[in-house]
Amino acid sequence: MKRVQFRRPIFPFLLLIPQLAIIAVFFYWPAGEAIRGSFYLEDPFGFSSTYVGMDNYTDTVTGSEYVSVAKFTLGFTAVVAFFSLALALLLAVKADSVLRGAKTYRTLLMWVYAIAPPVAGLFGILLFDQAIGPFTKIAQSIGWDFKLGVNYWDSATAMVIVAVWKQIPINFIFFLAGMQSVPMAVREAALIDDPSGPSRFFHVIFPLLAPTAFFLLIINITYALFDTFGIIDILHKGEPGNNPVTLVYKVYLDGFRGNDLGGSSAQSVILMVLVLILTVVQFRFMERRVHYT
Amino acid sequence: MAQVTISSVNKIYPNGFHAVKDADFHIKDGEFIVLVGPSGCGKSTLLRMFAGLEDISTGEIAIDDRVVNDVDPAQRDIAMVFQNYALYPHMTVYKNMAYGLKRAKKSKEDIEIAVQKVAKMLDLTPLLDRKPSQLSGGQRQRVAMGRAIVRSPKLFLFDEPLSNLDAKLRSQMRIEVRRLQRDLGVTSVYVTHDQVEAMTMADRIVVLNAGKIEQIGTPAQIYQSPASVFVATFMGAPPMNMLEGGFKDGTLTLSGGGVIPHHSHGANGPVSIGIRPEKVTLQAEETPGALPFTYEFTEDLGAVKLVHGLLGGERFIVHTHEEAIIGDDAKFLSIDGGSVHVFDVNTGQRID
Ligand SMILES: Nc1ncnc2c1ncn2[C@@H]1O[C@H](COP(=O)(O)OP(=O)(O)OP(=O)(O)O)[C@@H](O)[C@H]1O
Numbered sequence: 263m264k265r266v267q268f269r270r271p272i273f274p275f276l277l278l279i280p281q282l283a284i285i286a287v288f289f290y291w292p293a294g295e296a297i298r299g300s301f302y303l304e305d306p307f308g309f310s311s312t313y314v315g316m317d318n319y320t321d322t323v324t325g326s327e328y329v330s331v332a333k334f335t336l337g338f339t340a341v342v343a344f345f346s347l348a349l350a351l352l353l354a355v356k357a358d359s360v361l362r363g364a365k366t367y368r369t370l371l372m373w374v375y376a377i378a379p380p381v382a383g384l385f386g387i388l389l390f391d392q393a394i395g396p397f398t399k400i401a402q403s404i405g406w407d408f409k410l411g412v413n414y415w416d417s418a419t420a421m422v423i424v425a426v427w428k429q430i431p432i433n434f435i436f437f438l439a440g441m442q443s444v445p446m447a448v449r450e451a452a453l454i455d456d457p458s459g460p461s462r463f464f465h466v467i468f469p470l471l472a473p474t475a476f477f478l479l480i481i482n483i484t485y486a487l488f489d490t491f492g493i494i495d496i497l498h499k500g501e502p503g504n505n506p507v508t509l510v511y512k513v514y515l516d517g518f519r520g521n522d523l524g525g526s527s528a529q530s531v532i533l534m535v536l537v538l539i540l541t542v543v544q545f546r547f548m549e550r551r552v553h554y555t
Numbered sequence: 556m557a558q559v560t561i562s563s564v565n566k567i568y569p570n571g572f573h574a575v576k577d578a579d580f581h582i583k584d585g586e587f588i589v590l591v592g593p594s595g596c597g598k599s600t601l602l603r604m605f606a607g608l609e610d611i612s613t614g615e616i617a618i619d620d621r622v623v624n625d626v627d628p629a630q631r632d633i634a635m636v637f638q639n640y641a642l643y644p645h646m647t648v649y650k651n652m653a654y655g656l657k658r659a660k661k662s663k664e665d666i667e668i669a670v671q672k673v674a675k676m677l678d679l680t681p682l683l684d685r686k687p688s689q690l691s692g693g694q695r696q697r698v699a700m701g702r703a704i705v706r707s708p709k710l711f712l713f714d715e716p717l718s719n720l721d722a723k724l725r726s727q728m729r730i731e732v733r734r735l736q737r738d739l740g741v742t743s744v745y746v747t748h749d750q751v752e753a754m755t756m757a758d759r760i761v762v763l764n765a766g767k768i769e770q771i772g773t774p775a776q777i778y779q780s781p782a783s784v785f786v787a788t789f790m791g792a793p794p795m796n797m798l799e800g801g802f803k804d805g806t807l808t809l810s811g812g813g814v815i816p817h818h819s820h821g822a823n824g825p826v827s828i829g830i831r832p833e834k835v836t837l838q839a840e841e842t843p844g845a846l847p848f849t850y851e852f853t854e855d856l857g858a859v860k861l862v863h864g865l866l867g868g869e870r871f872i873v874h875t876h877e878e879a880i881i882g883d884d885a886k887f888l889s890i891d892g893g894s895v896h897v898f899d900v901n902t903g904q905r906i907d
């Protein structure tokens with residue numbers, strides 16, 4: 263890599279300013295506000311606020327609703343991450359054996375990733391629509407009276423399916439790229455050493471994919487936790503009622519619908535800590551990661 | 556230990572490219588066969604058909620009377636050493652060597668004994684816990700050898716296993732590989748494009764050209780009676796000098812003038828004449844049978860010298876140890892008896 267040496271160290275900082283400004287305005291400032299707000303009780307009209315210490319936090323984590331949403335979020339994240347990874351890996355394995363190197367298929371699958379979450383949600387609504395949705399029809403034909411937005415677990419199913427469907431392509435691309443970077447000769451050596459295909463995958467290919475898989479796991483957890491907001495909002499048509507929501511969605515509900523700014527801030531601070539932990543885990547792992555050469 | 560029979564084997568790739576044409580030969584038990592030829596001549600393709608990594612389009616390969624055309628690579632009882640070693644990057648040296656045995660359902664104790672024995676043989680014992688990325692090129696090469704040996708296969712396959720090593724290590728390993736193979740007595744097929752490897756290691760050499768076998772023979776046969784112009788010029792460094800000439804009234808004459816001493820008296824007509832650079836002597840004085848030589852320049856390799864010049868108007872290289880007669884003194888050249896090769900001008904085939 264070519265290194266450019268600046269004579270005055272100020273110039274690089276000048277170049278960084280726009281980026282830093284954006285981060286400050288859209289991230290650090292709101293984050294700071296959230297942390298501050300989480301220690302205050304604000305009246306709904308914003309006229310006055312009272313310092314209440316950790317009350318917002320204790321109220322939040324002891325609230326039975328919060329605990330149940332947290333439990334649902336945990337389950338939702340686990341299920342979404344598991345299925346998006348597992349299905350993507352399955353597809354990648356199949357694709358890898360069929361097309362060593364063909365790019366069109368990869369690009370086609372990548373398109374799905376270019377769809378914004380709310381749009382994915384809209385597709386989901388069509389899919390699960392009470393009157394015309396094909397999924398609803400299929401469910402009914404096997405005796406499942408599927409009602410999106412009415413039955414708690416039916417809504418949960420729809421959320422999982424749309425979220426998984428949306429995430430598969432990116433996982434697929436990463437897995438496929440990972441598989442295609444396993445040297446041909448290593449596969450061939452395995453072919454000579456090991457008569458069983460599944461065993462070769464398990465002992466040789468998958469371990470070489472492990473760094474990719476771990477990276478994707480973190481990405482998928484983050485996705486299920488945070489990026490599914492748009493999907494959920496559209497599927498619930500903005501009216502969650504007693505349908506399942508995730509922690510992020512609850513922050514929005516409590517803050518903007520419930521006007522409980524203090525509680526909502528406390529919740530977002532908890533989520534920020536969660537992101538921080540995920541990031542640390544990821545960086546720790548990346549550092550220790552074995553570089554195979 | 557096994558013998559291998561290759562019967563009219565052809566390889567036609569899906570794109571229609573005919574990479575191996577009618578390969579037909581027999582490998583004896585314990586023999587070390589070297590496949591040699593220029594890049595792209597189909598050496599690897601042929602080797603990979605032995606391994607089962609490439610389908611056999613037509614024909615048959617049999618290892619010990621068992622036709623292996625439809626047998627999985629892992630069931631053929633072979634082991635292969637790859638050019639870039641193809642070690643499993645995530646496994647330690649020990650696991651790299653043990654993997655095949657484990658998958659062949661050998662007991663833990665047997666695996667331990669086998670791996671330790673081979674590790675000792677190859678000086679790998681202190682490296683058993685390392686990953687391939689923590690090894691030098693030469694060490695990786697030995698691990699690749701070890702992985703092949705530990706399976707005690709019927710047939711070793713090598714695809715240019717030494718080509719990634721530096722010159723010194725390569726000549727060491729050449730001897731090492733051959734010694735191991737002799738001790739173990741395992742039938743081996745070794746691919747290389749390095750003719751020194753071919754000459755020094757092989758029991759028999761198979762020379763390939765554009766998918767066709769040009770000649771099969773011991774290194775001595777290949778050197779002393781090359782079957783074609785291709786073999787004559789491919790094997791030997793510097794390559795054999797090729798001159799135009801022909802038989803005229805029973806004598807072999809150069810197109811540029813001069814009679815070449817030759818034992819046979821072919822039919823009249825043009826031929827290609829091959830003379831090895833090391834089978835001629837330069838001299839200052841004319842003697843009976845000597846041909847006039849025009850000196851151009853000398854490449855000095857220390858122990859030997861390559862004298863470049865013209866013979867009958869055509870480029871000619873002389874390989875010599877003599878200090879005395881080089882430079883412009885070298886005015887004449889005499890050809891050692893019985894070292895002239897004659898080939899058909901059209902087919903390139905040897906005429907005896
Ligand atoms: N999968 C393939 N499809 C079509 N042609 C191929 C394929 N693999 C190899 N070939 C062609 O077959 C010929 C022989 O290839 P091969 O790899 O056997 O050469 P080689 O003698 O081992 O050469 P090198 O010394 O460079 O390794 C080459 O011309 C190559 O282009």
Ligand SMILES: [Mg+2]
Binds near residue numbers: 598599
């Ligand atoms: Mg090759």
